[in-house]
Amino acid sequence: MEYAFEINQLSFAYSPKRGNVLHDISLKIPKGSIFGLLGPSGAGKSTTQKILIKLLNDYQGDVRFFGQSLNELGQAYYERIGVGFEMPVHFNKLSGYENMKFFASLYQRHIDFEKLMIRVGLGNAMHQQVGQYSKGMKMRLNFVKALLNDGDVLFLDEPTNGLDPANARILKDIILEEKAKGKTIIITTHLMGDVEELCDEVAFIANGKLLEASNPKALKLKYGVREIKVEYQEKEGLKQHVFPMEKLASDAFFQQLIQEDRIVTMHSQETSLDKIFILITGEDHA
Ligand SMILES: Nc1ncnc2c1ncn2[C@@H]1O[C@H](COP(=O)(O)OP(=O)(O)O)[C@@H](O)[C@H]1O
Numbered sequence: 001m002e003y004a005f006e007i008n009q010l011s012f013a014y015s016p017k018r019g020n021v022l023h024d025i026s027l028k029i030p031k032g033s034i035f036g037l038l039g040p041s042g043a044g045k046s047t048t049q050k051i052l053i054k055l056l057n058d059y060q061g062d063v064r065f066f067g068q069s070l071n072e073l074g075q076a077y078y079e080r081i082g083v084g085f086e087m088p089v090h091f092n093k094l095s096g097y098e099n100m101k102f103f104a105s106l107y108q109r110h111i112d113f114e115k116l117m118i119r120v121g122l123g124n125a126m127h128q129q130v131g132q133y134s135k136g137m138k139m140r141l142n143f144v145k146a147l148l149n150d151g152d153v154l155f156l157d158e159p160t161n162g163l164d165p166a167n168a169r170i171l172k173d174i175i176l177e178e179k180a181k182g183k184t185i186i187i188t189t190h191l192m193g194d195v196e197e198l199c200d201e202v203a204f205i206a207n208g209k210l211l212e213a214s215n216p217k218a219l220k221l222k223y224g225v226r227e228i229k230v231e232y233q234e235k236e237g238l239k240q241h242v243f244p245m246e247k248l249a250s251d252a253f254f255q256q257l258i259q260e261d262r263i264v265t266m267h268s269q270e271t272s273l274d275k276i277f278i279l280i281t282g283e284d285h286a
């Protein structure tokens, strides 16, 4: 397998006095995957991302981008990556269009950003000052900015945070289209719904430590309990019971409900990623 990033024993401190905020993190991010960097707030997700985009350089350990050490990469690296920061940075006095035109000019190559602005619902606000944009509009402009230079690798920090479901849907569709083009996408998020829909691989971090690196399906197998939730008719009205799936065939009560034709609804449920998130990172962070 080819890896976009190979991270080996990465540690980092913002200041020696406050100590490490990342401890010995080792990870591999496969090329062409959507990789979720997950964990409660303060875990070190943004710090990890900032190291990968060479914004923070003073780290311990080894980080490789397609086999090459990050330290050896020059300016050309920035042509290859697209970055959406957690806190959008724009020129408030300029319009959204002028902002994108300026940022596009920093790159050798750029996409048709007008088209993308329209797609994410900024068509009417294209020539409005960014200072007048709502938070959600700034987030969407930030997303356009991340895609601006058509990089091979996209970093998206909490891309759907604060967006309504319709706008979040548009962004998620675009993210999946970018993956289909062969791009590697690194997303930090605490929204497990997004993870479910987008991520091929995930890494959970808490307190700067890597707790688990896996994929959503394997996590569900590992932590999951397969259950059937049954709603059934009782004299007093509807009642619910949850049966473990393995023992269903031999469960006397379940048999009885079937024979007496009292089952109203029946749903299989798997452990949600939300539950798994809490199981892995600990209740304190929930
Ligand atoms: N610029 C900074 N200076 C000092 N400490 C920071 C700075 N940015 C983040 N931290 C600290 O580093 C830790 C990890 O933060 P961060 O990477 O932003 O977490 P996450 O993105 O997972 O919420 C936190 O304890 C946070 O307070």
Ligand SMILES: [Mg+2]
Pocket: 045, 046, 047, 086, 157, 188
């Ligand atoms: Mg963060």
